[in-house]
Amino acid sequence: MKRMAALCLALVLTLTAAACGKKEEEQPQEVTGEQYSVAALKGPTAMGLVKLMHDAEQEDASFVNDYTFTLAASADEVAPLLIKGELDMACVPANLAATLYQKTEGEIVTLGINTLGVLYIVENGNAVRSMADLSGKTIVASGKGSTPEYALNYLLEQNGVKPMDDVIVDWKSEHSECVSALATGAATIAMLPQPFVTVAQSKLPDLRVALDLTEEWDALDNGSALLTGVVVARREVVESNPAAVDAFLSDYAASVEWVNANTADAAALIGDYGIVEAAVAEKALPYCNIVCITGTEMKDKLCGYLQVLCDADSASVGGAMPGDDFYYGV
Incomplete structure (x- = not known):
């Protein structure tokens, strides 16, 4: 019995030591800052x-x-x-x-x-409720030949709208020009990024966010x-x-x-x-x-x-x- 007790005690001590050693090994190393x-x-x-x-x-x-x-x-x-x-x-x-x-x-x-994404389609009106609703419309936007144009064209195509045929995009050199076009009534629909959307709405209380292009992209559910x-x-x-x-x-x-x-x-x-x-x-x-x-x-x-x-x-x-x-x- 004494021998068995001694063996059990030795086993417990061995396991305890092993566990403590493992805990020491698992301690995260201190990160050297930069x-x-x-x-x-x-x-x-x-x-x-x-x-x-x-x-x-x-x-x-x-x-x-x-x-x-x-x-x-x-x-x-x-x-x-x-x-x-x-x-x-x-x-x-x-x-x-x-x-x-x-x-x-x-x-x-x-x-x-x-x-x-921070791009939005805004409208003075209620005609646009989906990407498909942009067919036959004119949009003022800034960013021709860059990512806003490519993103808009991609979303239009994915929703069955031909960018070059079904939609007219009046490209401006700056976002502020788009806001001015909305303010004067020269345009009723625009593609704008935040925070320009907020700036535009402060000047045009009736301006409505018609489409969130980030949500429209997410709706494609393709992992991107x-x-x-x-x-x-x-x-x-x-x-x-x-x-x-x-x-x-x-x-x-x-x-x-x-x-x-x-x-x-x-x-x-x-x-x-x-x-x-x-x-x-x-x-x-x-x-x-x-x-x-x-x-x-x-x-x-x-x-x-x-x-x-x-x-x-x-x-x-x-x-x-x-x-x-x-x-x-x-």
Whole structure:
């Protein structure tokens, strides 16, 4: 009996030691933080960052990484800095990310989607209730030869409307011209992005959102999505410390969640940073489709969207579809 008891005790001690050893092995290693310079464009693609931007400026900030942020008026300001290595990460239009990937021979990686579609069909009237209702109509829009045109044509085609034959699109050079055309009565239907929709409605109280093009795309149920912006990083940055990049994405996701849950406070920060006027931001935020989508879901949605653009004009994505190494975490 004593021998049996001793054997049982030895077995218990062995199992306990093994369990403790396993727990020690499972302890996550401490992440070494990095100093990241991040840029974003003034508009919806920067809105989800504002909480992170604000908190990173505080003396008691407790992030793993140190962040500095730059806000730019256009992608033309950001792209050269990213290519030269003066920026680590940037929030840019989805198709520009693919173009930079090709231009740098694969040195740009997409970390996540930060903004879904922000395009809407607005109308002074009640004639448009579906994409099919656009047949025989005239639409004012801005963005000919770029992603808004390709997205509109794709949705029209998928709904049985021939873009060149069934619909007249009066292309303007700027969104503000579309708003002016609506205001003067020269047009009754327009394709506009947020926050210009909100701006237009402030001037034209009877202007109605007829179609949300993001919802129209989702209704096709093909796994892709209408996108506006993504967050990218230089491959050197990603490969040097993936854990720090993951920490950034976690911080970004928390910022997006806060922005979507605290519209008024988020709008105030957006105004403070000069991204969009606070009053406009508060009304527009619920319709800006700000997200932080990563991994396989990011790849599926982004790849499908880029394929639509590539089919319309391969130059819009840099000449060819990006490879699998363009998508982080998959």
